Amino acid sequence: MALDASAVSTLKAVSTATITTVLLKKGLRNVWLRGPKPLRSDQPRVVGEAFTLRFVPAREDLATPESWSSPISTRAAIEAMPEGCIAVADANGVTEAGIFGDILAARMKKRNVAALVTDGVMRDLAGVLATGLPVWCDGVAAPPSVAGLTFVNWQEPVGCGGVAVFPGDVIAADGDGAVVIPLKLLDHVLAEAPEQERMEAWIMEEVARGVPLPGLYPMNAETKVRYESFKAKAR
Structure with a gap:
């Protein structure tokens, strides 16, 4: 297969x-x-x-x-x-x-x-x-x-x-x-889906901390910077 x-x-x-x-x-x-x-x-x-x-x-x-x-x-x-x-x-x-x-x-x-x-x-x-x-x-x-x-x-x-x-x-x-x-879209899903899961898991943690949804989900520019910082530290 x-x-x-x-x-x-x-x-x-x-x-x-x-x-x-x-x-x-x-x-x-x-x-x-x-x-x-x-x-x-x-x-x-x-x-x-x-x-x-x-x-x-x-x-x-x-x-x-x-x-x-x-x-x-x-x-x-x-x-x-x-x-x-x-x-x-x-x-x-x-x-x-x-x-x-x-x-x-x-x-x-x-x-x-x-x-x-x-x-x-x-x-x-x-x-x-x-x-x-x-x-x-x-x-x-x-x-x-x-x-x-x-x-x-x-x-x-x-x-x-x-x-x-x-x-x-x-x-x-x-x-x-x-x-x-x-x-024909399998490679795209394999590349994108794990990142989507990781991003949403981080958003759930932010929600648990009490962060309001506007600007968080979907992310605004400031939130994206915080998320990228989180990913850099997690590496």
Whole structure:
């Protein structure tokens, strides 16, 4: 995978909120996936390359239990997932049919997939939680995927939560949800996001000291001088 360990480590140390701010400054406003939320509150922050899955609305001749044995199936897609990837499933926002359950989640965990992110829902909640696979989704539902969706392919561009995601894009997810980092902007985010985090941490310390917000957030010229002095002393 193109995303090396150093990049993963750097991105795991910054929040999705910071990443959206850095990308906003580059003109990208639509990078936060609407719908996916952490399935459990104590899930770790995850970072990985997107491995995309695409569903379309169910059609009765295609969306059948027999389709699970097809060469083009969620089962086959899971076997193609590389270690460390984040599976991003475009479920069209359908919330009446769970795209994956405990068995599929367990297999993903066994294959060292980092996480699953979807604008759809899961089923077999207790079993999925027991697998330990980090999941960001839009809830739970008992019916299987074929009750509302047809799986059509993997590793092609998808729209998940209203956001375009391409195979190989970088996904970061935490308590605020999931964001996509376009691969060509990865180096920019790696360079800018840690500084954004450091600056905001310093601002939080100033707030704790009782400093008023005007001139502090955003910084005026005087505050910038104080911040640069702080950075120089911290080196």
